[in-house]
Amino acid sequence: MRILSNMLTFSFFLLSISVVFFVLWPKLDSSFMLPFQKKDVPMPTVLHPKVEEYKNELIATSKNKGIDIIITEGHRSVERQNKLYERGRSTDGSIVTYAKGGESFHNYGLAIDFALKLDDGDVAWDMTRDDNKNGESDWMEVVTIAKDMGFVWGGDFSNFKDYPHLQMDFGLTIRELQYGKRPKVDQYAEK
Missing domain, CATH: 3.30.1380.10 (Muramoyl-pentapeptide Carboxypeptidase; domain 2)
Incomplete structure (x- = not known):
């Protein structure tokens, strides 16, 4: 019974992670992703x-x-x-x-x-x-x-x-x- 309970808990955990990565993650604001996505933007050459x-x-x-x-x-x-x-x-x-x-x-x-x-x-x-x-x-x-x-x-x-x-x-x-x-x-x- 305990093994079955642990397997169900682990399955629920995997399902939750799948929902986050495949459903919620793509809908997040791109600014949230900024630290993880380096953009190829040219360096400035003059003062702002x-x-x-x-x-x-x-x-x-x-x-x-x-x-x-x-x-x-x-x-x-x-x-x-x-x-x-x-x-x-x-x-x-x-x-x-x-x-x-x-x-x-x-x-x-x-x-x-x-x-x-x-x-x-x-x-x-x-x-x-x-x-x-x-x-x-x-x-x-x-x-x-x-x-x-x-x-x-x-x-x-x-x-x-x-x-x-x-x-x-x-x-x-x-x-x-x-x-x-x-x-x-x-x-x-x-x-």
Whole structure:
């Protein structure tokens, strides 16, 4: 009797799995399947139009506060990302990133890096500098402006602090981007 009961339970289990796979699974929303289906979507080759727009607005707004900035990096190819990843590992230099090609928001045109532009044309990554003499760090003033626009600041990252880094993820993760999901061109980052 016990064997018959176990066989019936197992049969019911198999029937349930069959219903899920052959009846319910095909009707599920395709976004549910996103982590399991990699789409062949070309990698962007430029900044997302909204990131480009906000980048220009960041430069202009900072300038109005007496702070000149320069964008040192925008869209970054997978090849360039891999070269940067090699620094401090298989090539000389310090580690500058923990993201391999395809693992950075730069690769999807959703990130920029900035630095302070000095009067003599040099570039500085000095987070304490106060060239506009208002008692606040110029760097942190730029970060505040960027955050107000919807950028996420790399200085807030918990693992690797990336102080020049600003990104707009549009609610997407790197995994979703790797699997072919892209923000719409007219989509705004949340402010």
